[in-house]
Amino acid sequence: xxxxxxxxxxxxxxxxxxxxxxxxxxxxxxxxxxxxxxxxxxxxxxxxxxxxxxxxxxxxxxxxxxxxxxxxxxxxxxxxxxxxxxxxxxxxxxxxxxxxxxxxxxxxxxxxxxxxxxxxxxxxxxxxxxxxxxxxxxxxxxxxxxxxxxxxxxxxxxxxxxxxxxxxxxxxxxxxxxxxxxxxxxxxxxxxxxxxxxxxxxxxxxxxxxxxxxxxxxxxxxxxxxxxxxxxxxxxxxxxxxxxxxxxxxxxxxxxxxxxxxxxxxxxxxxxxxxxxxxxxxxxxxxxxxxxxxxxxxxxxxxxxx
Amino acid sequence: xxxxxxxxxxxxxxxxxxxxxxxxxxxxxxxxxxxxxxxxxxxxxxxxxxxxxxxxxxxxxxxxxxxxxxxxxxxxxxxxxxxxxxxxxxxxxxxxxxxxxxxxxxxxxxxxxxxxxxxxxxxxxxxxxxxxxxxxxxxxxxxxxxxxxxxxxxxxxxxxxxxxxxxxxxxxxxxxxxxxxxxxxxxxxxxxxxxxxxxxxxxxxxxxxxxxxxxxxxxxxxxxxxxxxxxxxxxxxxxxxxxxxxxxxxxxxxxxxxxxxxxxxxxxxxxxxxxxxxxxxxxxxxxxxxxxxxxxxxxxxxxxxxxxxxxxxxxxxxxxxxxxxxxx
Numbered sequence: 001x002x003x004x005x006x007x008x009x010x011x012x013x014x015x016x017x018x019x020x021x022x023x024x025x026x027x028x029x030x031x032x033x034x035x036x037x038x039x040x041x042x043x044x045x046x047x048x049x050x051x052x053x054x055x056x057x058x059x060x061x062x063x064x065x066x067x068x069x070x071x072x073x074x075x076x077x078x079x080x081x082x083x084x085x086x087x088x089x090x091x092x093x094x095x096x097x098x099x100x101x102x103x104x105x106x107x108x109x110x111x112x113x114x115x116x117x118x119x120x121x122x123x124x125x126x127x128x129x130x131x132x133x134x135x136x137x138x139x140x141x142x143x144x145x146x147x148x149x150x151x152x153x154x155x156x157x158x159x160x161x162x163x164x165x166x167x168x169x170x171x172x173x174x175x176x177x178x179x180x181x182x183x184x185x186x187x188x189x190x191x192x193x194x195x196x197x198x199x200x201x202x203x204x205x206x207x208x209x210x211x212x213x214x215x216x217x218x219x220x221x222x223x224x225x226x227x228x229x230x231x232x233x234x235x236x237x238x239x240x241x242x243x244x245x246x247x248x249x250x251x252x253x254x255x256x257x258x259x260x261x262x263x264x265x266x267x268x269x270x271x272x273x274x275x276x277x278x279x280x281x282x283x284x285x286x287x288x289x290x291x292x293x294x295x296x297x298x299x300x301x302x303x304x305x306x
Numbered sequence: 307x308x309x310x311x312x313x314x315x316x317x318x319x320x321x322x323x324x325x326x327x328x329x330x331x332x333x334x335x336x337x338x339x340x341x342x343x344x345x346x347x348x349x350x351x352x353x354x355x356x357x358x359x360x361x362x363x364x365x366x367x368x369x370x371x372x373x374x375x376x377x378x379x380x381x382x383x384x385x386x387x388x389x390x391x392x393x394x395x396x397x398x399x400x401x402x403x404x405x406x407x408x409x410x411x412x413x414x415x416x417x418x419x420x421x422x423x424x425x426x427x428x429x430x431x432x433x434x435x436x437x438x439x440x441x442x443x444x445x446x447x448x449x450x451x452x453x454x455x456x457x458x459x460x461x462x463x464x465x466x467x468x469x470x471x472x473x474x475x476x477x478x479x480x481x482x483x484x485x486x487x488x489x490x491x492x493x494x495x496x497x498x499x500x501x502x503x504x505x506x507x508x509x510x511x512x513x514x515x516x517x518x519x520x521x522x523x524x525x526x527x528x529x530x531x532x533x534x535x536x537x538x539x540x541x542x543x544x545x546x547x548x549x550x551x552x553x554x555x556x557x558x559x560x561x562x563x564x565x566x567x568x569x570x571x572x573x574x575x576x577x578x579x580x581x582x583x584x585x586x587x588x589x590x591x592x593x594x595x596x597x598x599x600x601x602x603x604x605x606x607x608x609x610x611x612x613x614x615x616x617x618x619x620x621x622x623x624x625x626x627x628x629x630x631x632x633x634x
Contacts (some may be wrong), residue, residue, distance in 0.1 A: 125597035148607020
């Protein structure tokens with residue numbers, strides 16, 4: 001039981017298909033933002049969806065391709081106020097217990113709401129709320145967070161953002177864990193989103209080790225994540241690359257940190273107001289000499305309207 | 307003597323309550339550029355630039371340490387609402403806030419903890435010729451508190467009546483002075499009344515719609531006050547209290563960055579958890595970012611931190627989101 005809590009997000013990182021952005025949104029409109037202020041830089045309004053599949057390959061256990069989740073995203077900006085709603089069908093994850101190299105299947109749901117205001121074309125400010133539940137055969141966790149963030153545009157093309165998320169995890173027993181996650185990033189966008197455009201973003205997030213009010217529940221691990229994304233829109237073609245490195249600190253009797261490194265490559269095709277995207281990626285989690293590999297594929301489709 | 311000491315220990319909690327219910331991020335001489343931040347002295351409401359209605363929600367958690375060991379964990383959440391409008395040169399402002407704290411009591415030790423609190427304020431200010439504002443206000447606070455294993459769920463009501471004045475000079479400097487009369491009634495102690503004297507100075511540069519900068523410092527003082535035993539009711543005691551408040555705000559392109567701090571010190575002489583305590587202190591800080599348009603929807607968020615030192619040491623942090631509408 002305790003190990004389930006301990007590992008709650010360890011594997012989710014490698015197969016986190018949402019690929020949410022901190023400073024500015026991705027050029028593929030089917031993918032959500034991580035910080036609400038990023039939604040303030042959306043181009044027009046759009047509706048989109050994605051579905052994704054992953055494979056997990058451990059040293060003693062493997063799981064062949066399974067549906068991680070499917071999701072829909074809708075964002076609308078009638079003025080300088082932007083609302084964004086994201087909902088993912090309850091999807092499947094596998095938690096990795098690196099001490100025994102075993103996998104535990106869980107069902108996860110994800111829903112997000114973001115509200116952002118863009119002011120003077122130079123600043124955005126957003127607040128958001130998100131629920132993310134996890135069910136396993138042994139227990140369930142209701143995770144929620146609410147968030148505030150802001151971003152500033154300088155020199156026309158340079159964007160900087162910072163924000164905080166307040167995270168709460170409630171367990172079936174009634175106990176809970178709570179912590180603050182700090183996020184910050186910088187992005188560069190050049191060009192015209194309807195023709196040719198280059199976008200890159202580097203972001204950092206951090207949350208401290210946090211104990212639960214029930215000592216039987218393992219603490220939330222100290223977590224840091226660095227993410228870099230580069231995208232190029234060349235007329236009808238979209239090329240995308242994402243690098244992500246997540247480190248979760250060792251707790252209790254452990255001696256090694258959990259390190260998760262993933263790479264994702266994407267190709268998209270724009271036809272009128274529609275964008276079709278295909279992404280493929282791989283991740284490696286390590287804890288000392290133990291290793292777990294993941295592979296995933298993702299397809300997206302979105303329709304933009306002004 | 308021991309009874310008197312216990313009494314002082316118990317009533318000391320009451321002095322803390324108003325700060326726990328709604329930390330002193332309220333403004334004394336001039337209002338915050340956040341239109342949903344309430345004022346502490348009613349005359350400050352007379353310098354409001356725009357009418358507004360706002361709502362805030364916060365959630366936080368913290369711990370209490372005693373003699374180097376963590377003894378309690380807190381989870382708190384609360385809401386507040388603020389409405390400010392004017393008719394001619396009359397400014398009216400109403401504020402209500404509520405806060406609930408959940409504590410896992412693993413042991414019944416000494417030390418104040420607030421479980422539930424409700425706060426309501428009404429401020430009315432008159433402004434004259436962009437030179438002076440004068441205001442009257444009332445504030446009511448109800449709270450449910452823990453003090454020790456005997457007084458473990460006690461209710462208290464405090465009613466404050468406030469009068470204040472502030473003047474503007476050289477187009478940018480503001481001076482303010484206020485007087486507050488506090489009457490407190492509780493379920494376990496005799497009634498107590500005392501006075502607070504508050505003064506402050508502020509500087510506000512810039513005009514609405516452009517880049518603005520505001521800084522304010524204020525000091526609040528109150529002498530100690532006692533009321534003796536009466537039947538089964540405990541002695542009441544308000545310690546001599548000194549509160550320093552400092553706030554700084556800068557706004558550009560409609561984006562407001564705000565930092566506020568409050569430092570409270572109380573002179574006491576009591577035993578708590580086996581320790582002799584001469585001073586109880588508390589520090590509240592708040593930092594936030596808000597989008598403040600000329601009119602329309604406003605949103606923002608704050609980080610809050612609180613530290614308290616007595617025989618124990620409390621540390622809590624919270625996060626607040628705000629949504630408001632600013633009228634033309």
